[in-house]
Amino acid sequence: MKIIILFSLCLLSKGVFAQELSITEKGRYIDGEEGACEISAYDMDAQKLYTTNSDEDRIDIISISTITNPTFLTGIDIDPYGDAVNSVVALGNGYIAAAVEADNAQDSGKVVFFDTAGVYVVDVTVGSMPDMITVTPDGNKVLVANEGEPDDDYLVDPDGSVSIIDISGGIASITQSDVTFLNFTAAPATIAGGLKKPNTTWAADLEPEYIAVNETSTQAAVVCQENNVMVLIDLQASTISAYKGLGFKDHSIAGNGFDASDEDSGVNINTWNVKGVYQPDAIDGYSIGGADYWVSANEGDARDYDGYSSEVRVKDLTLDPTAFPNATTLQQDNSLGRLKTFTADMIGDIDNDNDVDELYSYGARSFSIWDASGNLVWDSGDDFEQYIAANYPSFFNCDDGEVDESDERSDDKGSEPEGVVVGVIGSRAYAFVGLERQGGVMVYNITNPNAPVFETYLNSFDLANGIMTDIAPEGILFIPAAESHTGTNLLIVSNEDSGTTTIYEVEDLVTTTVNTTEDQQVVVYPNPAREVMNVQLVEYTGAELNYTLYNALGRVVSMGRLNSQVTAIDASQLPRGVYYLNVADVTNNTVATQKVIKQ
Numbered sequence: 342m343k344i345i346i347l348f349s350l351c352l353l354s355k356g357v358f359a360q361e362l363s364i365t366e367k368g369r370y371i372d373g374e375e376g377a378c379e380i381s382a383y384d385m386d387a388q389k390l391y392t393t394n395s396d397e398d399r400i401d402i403i404s405i406s407t408i409t410n411p412t413f414l415t416g417i418d419i420d421p422y423g424d425a426v427n428s429v430v431a432l433g434n435g436y437i438a439a440a441v442e443a444d445n446a447q448d449s450g451k452v453v454f455f456d457t458a459g460v461y462v463v464d465v466t467v468g469s470m471p472d473m474i475t476v477t478p479d480g481n482k483v484l485v486a487n488e489g490e491p492d493d494d495y496l497v498d499p500d501g502s503v504s505i506i507d508i509s510g511g512i513a514s515i516t517q518s519d520v521t522f523l524n525f526t527a528a529p530a531t532i533a534g535g536l537k538k539p540n541t542t543w544a545a546d547l548e549p550e551y552i553a554v555n556e557t558s559t560q561a562a563v564v565c566q567e568n569n570v571m572v573l574i575d576l577q578a579s580t581i582s583a584y585k586g587l588g589f590k591d592h593s594i595a596g597n598g599f600d601a602s603d604e605d606s607g608v609n610i611n612t613w614n615v616k617g618v619y620q621p622d623a624i625d626g627y628s629i630g631g632a633d634y635w636v637s638a639n640e641g642d643a644r645d646y647d648g649y650s651s652e653v654r655v656k657d658l659t660l661d662p663t664a665f666p667n668a669t670t671l672q673q674d675n676s677l678g679r680l681k682t683f684t685a686d687m688i689g690d691i692d693n694d695n696d697v698d699e700l701y702s703y704g705a706r707s708f709s710i711w712d713a714s715g716n717l718v719w720d721s722g723d724d725f726e727q728y729i730a731a732n733y734p735s736f737f738n739c740d741d742g743e744v745d746e747s748d749e750r751s752d753d754k755g756s757e758p759e760g761v762v763v764g765v766i767g768s769r770a771y772a773f774v775g776l777e778r779q780g781g782v783m784v785y786n787i788t789n790p791n792a793p794v795f796e797t798y799l800n801s802f803d804l805a806n807g808i809m810t811d812i813a814p815e816g817i818l819f820i821p822a823a824e825s826h827t828g829t830n831l832l833i834v835s836n837e838d839s840g841t842t843t844i845y846e847v848e849d850l851v852t853t854t855v856n857t858t859e860d861q862q863v864v865v866y867p868n869p870a871r872e873v874m875n876v877q878l879v880e881y882t883g884a885e886l887n888y889t890l891y892n893a894l895g896r897v898v899s900m901g902r903l904n905s906q907v908t909a910i911d912a913s914q915l916p917r918g919v920y921y922l923n924v925a926d927v928t929n930n931t932v933a934t935q936k937v938i939k940q
Contacts, residue, residue, distance in 0.1 A: 361769070361786060362796055363848040364832065367611070369810075370403050370411035370842040371618040377401070377840035379582060380816035381833055382431040387457040388826045391437050392835060392842060393426045400429055400439060402459055408844050417459045422451055428474045430483070434792040436462065436512045440485050447497045450483055452504070454512050456576075460583040463515050468502035468522065471550045482508040482576065486549035486563060494699075495648030498526050501547045503563055503572075505579050509877070521579045523571070534586025535570040536618065538644065538651070538825045539686050543584075547572070553626040555633045558714065562635045564621045566642045571635070571715040585715030590617035590639075590705045596621020596811060599706050600738060600751040605675040607729045607738050607748060609658075610723060613677060614665075617641075617705040618688075621816075627763040627787070634790050638773050643681070651687045654752075655680045658689075659696040664797040679752035689729035706755040709803070710790045718790050725756050725776065725783060728798060736802055741838055742780040742809030750778045763787070764819030766830060766849050771796065773832060774812030782814060782834060797872045799834075799845065813838035869938035874910040874920070876903055889939075891921045915939045 368681040376395035383390055388406040399416035419426045423441035431437050437639055441451045441464075450471040453464040468487025468833050476483050482505055489501035505521040528543035537546045554576070561574040573583040584695075591597060592615045599617075621637035628634070643652040656678035660668040672678045683689060683701050691698040705720040729737050738743075738756060740749035748758065756779030764771050772793070774783040781800030786794040801810035813836055820831040830847035865879045876888065890899040890910065898915065903924065910922075916939070923934045 342565045358703065360797065361849070361851050362766070362771070362784065363847070363850055364784070364797065364799060365846050366843060367846050368405070368407075368409045368411050368844040370405075370844075371412070372396075372401070372413075372840040373825045374840045375838050377636070378815075378835040378842045379837045380428045381818060381835045381842055382429045382437055383818055383820055383831075383833060384431040384433070384437070385433070385459050385820075385824055385826050385834075388534055389457065389889050390833065390842065391431065392431050393439075396427060396840070399424055400437075400455075400459070403842070405844060406826070408846075411842065411844065412524050417455060419453075422453045422464060426470045427470075428485075430474045430476050431457075432483070432508070432512070433480060434512070435794050438474055438476070438483050440467075440474040442470055446470055446490070447492055449501045450487065452506060454515065461740070462512055465506060465515060465517050467504035467506075467520065468524075468935070469499035471504070472549070475552050475554060476508075477561075477576065478556055479553050479558040481558065482506060483508055484554070484561060486552050488548045489545070490548060490549060491646060491648070491856075495646050498541070498545045500544045501549050501565065503549055503552070503561075503574065504870075505576070521916055523579070523581055525581070525584075527581070528584055532568075532586045534588035535584070536566050536627065536683075536688060537568065538649070541864060548566060550622060551624050553624045553635055555626050555713070556925060560633065562624060562626065562711075562715070564624050564637065566620050566622055566640070569618050569620050569642055571711070573715065583714070587619045587621070587715065588717070590619060590700065590707070590720065590927045592617055592702070597720075598723045599702075599726055599755060600748070601677050601680045601702075602675055603738075603748050603750070603752045605748075605751075606678055608734055610726050610730060610872050611699075615677070615680070615682075617684075617702050617708070619705045619709060620703060621709075622759045623761045623775075623871075625761050627765065627773075629770060629788060629790060634718065635711040635713075635715070636761055636763055636787065637711065638707035638761040639707050640707055640757050640759045640777065641702070643683075643703055644885055651684050652680065652681055653684050655700060657680050658682065658685065658700075661694075661696045661698045664698045668851070683751055687717075702754075704754040704757065706758070707875045708758050708785075710762060710787060710793070721785070721792060721793070724795065725758065728783075728795075729756065731781060732798075733800070733802060733804075735804070735807065736779070736809075738779065742806030742812040752836050754778070758783075760814055760817040760834075762817040762819045764830065764832070764847070765821065766847070767851060771819075773817055773819060774860050775817050775834065777813050777815065777837075780809045780812055780814065780836075782817065782832075799832075801842060809837050809839075811836040811841050811843055821889045821939075859935045865935050865937050870912050872911075872913045874937060876908050876910060878923075887925050889923045889925070891923065892918065912939050 374396040381392045390403040426438040454462040467472040472488045487502040489499040491498035496618040507519040563572040575582045618643040656672040710718045738750045740746040756776040759777040760775035764887040784796040815837040816834040816835040832845040886903040
């Protein structure tokens, strides 16, 4: 019996990229209070979600054994350990860990460990204002970003830091000696492409927001949002290996436009002489072809306290007349006047003459892919605003998911991409990007980090009533089928303002099947190929055949005819990688499909 594995790609007959995922809403947990569903963690064995609830100062335990009917079980009271729970993570061994802020936020916080029933086990002291918490893929270390924000008067500004907790000896035996503190006292005097408040130190000013860890648990990337800086950590040595300023996005380039005003009578996406400061919130990591990458959601954030604010509108700046000869026009409310930007002491006064020579805006209104060293590989440009404008104009840059507040956020940070998680399905990687103000989740195939492909946009828009069910996605989890109690891929989105957590099932439409029909076999040799792919049809008695060669992203790279014997396909100009050869008869009925590799 001749056996061939057929790869059904769900490709359109003329080579148009077809949808690869079917994402279906399966269940929704509704608390309904703002702040009730911010960050969630999932435990497969317990079949539960653990969700931070700032409205009640607790961690809610929610059963999702039946994902169509999420059910509140109980809550873990945080008051005995501090003032607020900022983040939670499931450790995968019958325990969870939570980052808890002190009663006085500028004091040292705690990481508190519980079992999956919510019973307290142990706690350790970490840095000021512990924010995001995560566990390394190998399960040996818990990492927490201690943001160290100042008080509202900006009189007390604790150092930011990262705490690394060794849990390899077991949760119950953790002591304070298992905690390693990393601060930023050794940061270089200047971090190009980063931002620092004047008259302060990097140690005090760097504010860690989010942490991602590579697949081998050897490196972590920590984003300091307000500073536009990525800090790289060597997890084997538990030391900081680099500080990387993320630089700025040029909004004057076609494809990098944005709507700059909430008083310009609707959707007006234009290029502007403005630089966007990436300032990521969430970040995640993935590996393709042995190379590590980081994926960031570029929300943007201002220092805006009673004691100091870096936020100002363009119309209130003194613009350099040489750099901006059209300043009067630019500073109108229907142009750039309403756009929130930085005070001159922070950035923009290039020649130190107390006027602004360059304009910078908060965030990049996009998501980005960075290499392992923090160098930009790809950015989504103005994709988000262009897509919403074309498909949901009544919700464009809306505030809190309401159609009557359309365009309200254009002068701020647009849709505000805040959450991001990478999910790997088969050999493909996908970025799920949550839009805090706009609502919904953008999904991209990022298997090729140099050329991601838009997949779909998940949203809960009620177009008839002009409202949204899930408002302000904050935490996003992707649960691969192998780690899911349902045996299916799950996407779990926690929505802070609506107090809802929604569970989606993610079905892979790129399936693998087995065909044992002897007269439908195609043989490609050599495979892997270098210069030529020889194609042989075995026991096929039909007429001439058409062939189409697709790359791993579903793009057509070659087309032609085959006869019933042997035909050679020139592969010499193809980049290295995985391809799929589809053989069809003259009526476009598929005869066979074969995976081939170009070396």
